[in-house]
Amino acid sequence: MRLTWKSTLVLAAVIGLIAFFGALVAQKAWAQAKGPADFDFDGKGSGKVVFSHEKHAAKSPKCTDCHTKVFKMAKGQRTALKMADMNTGQACGTCHDGKTAFSVKDQANCTKCHKKS
Numbered sequence: 001m002r003l004t005w006k007s008t009l010v011l012a013a014v015i016g017l018i019a020f021f022g023a024l025v026a027q028k029a030w031a032q033a034k035g036p037a038d039f040d041f042d043g044k045g046s047g048k049v050v051f052s053h054e055k056h057a058a059k060s061p062k063c064t065d066c067h068t069k070v071f072k073m074a075k076g077q078r079t080a081l082k083m084a085d086m087n088t089g090q091a092c093g094t095c096h097d098g099k100t101a102f103s104v105k106d107q108a109n110c111t112k113c114h115k116k117s
């Protein structure tokens with residue numbers, strides 16, 4: 001095939017498109033690997049609690065550490081969490097027990113999760 005201006009342009013456009021969609025797919029895979037964006041639980045008057053997938057991914061890299069044994073994975077669905085359950089090793093307390101991660105029971109740790117604005 002002889003490269004004319006026209007075919008060169010078409011070729012460049014095709015390469016551009018492939019690169020663009022390739023990057024899009026790679027980005028999606030990356031977002032999946034680090035989990036969804038931060039979200040918060042309102043904290044019921046004790047200060048909202050931000051949950052960061054990104055920060056947890058660094059410490060607890062397997063999605064299956066939490067999903068779906070401890071938490072469901074449905075978009076926009078927040079489990080009703082209670083300190084009483086966490087204090088007995090459920091929900092966040094599965095790990096935040098003073099061994100795997102800082103304890104939910106220690107008064108010094110309340111503000112690590114609860115942020116009053």
Ligand code: HEC
Binds near residue numbers: 060078
């Ligand atoms: C340390 C625990 C933990 C780990 C590890 C974790 N998640 Fe989650 N994830 C949560 C919690 C908590 C929720 C909120 C669900 C709830 O309230 O029941 C959630 C919710 C989600 C949701 C729904 C998000 C939304 O916008 O509503 C998706 C999708 C998700 N997780 C994907 C992942 C993927 C993918 C991984 C692995 C890269 C992962 N999670 C690892 C704790 C975790």
Ligand code: HEC
Binds near residue numbers: 082092112
């Ligand atoms: C690992 C993070 C974490 C730590 C540490 C933590 N909490 Fe919570 N707390 C939560 C989450 C998540 C909720 C649920 C919020 C919601 O559903 O809106 C909650 C809810 C609450 C509530 C609402 C009512 C209830 O009983 O569930 C109170 C009160 C509370 N926390 C007090 C405390 C106190 C006091 C401490 C320190 C001794 C503490 N929390 C430590 C994450 C934490």
Ligand code: HEC
Binds near residue numbers: 059094100112
């Ligand atoms: C699978 C285990 C696991 C579960 C479940 C878990 N965490 Fe964690 N979390 C960790 C570990 C490990 C760390 C880092 C521990 C440390 O520094 O003590 C951490 C750190 C954090 C931090 C500090 C992050 C930072 O660096 O700023 C917050 C806030 C937090 N978790 C909130 C939560 C809340 C809220 C929940 C429940 C919705 C939860 N975690 C459930 C393992 C877990």
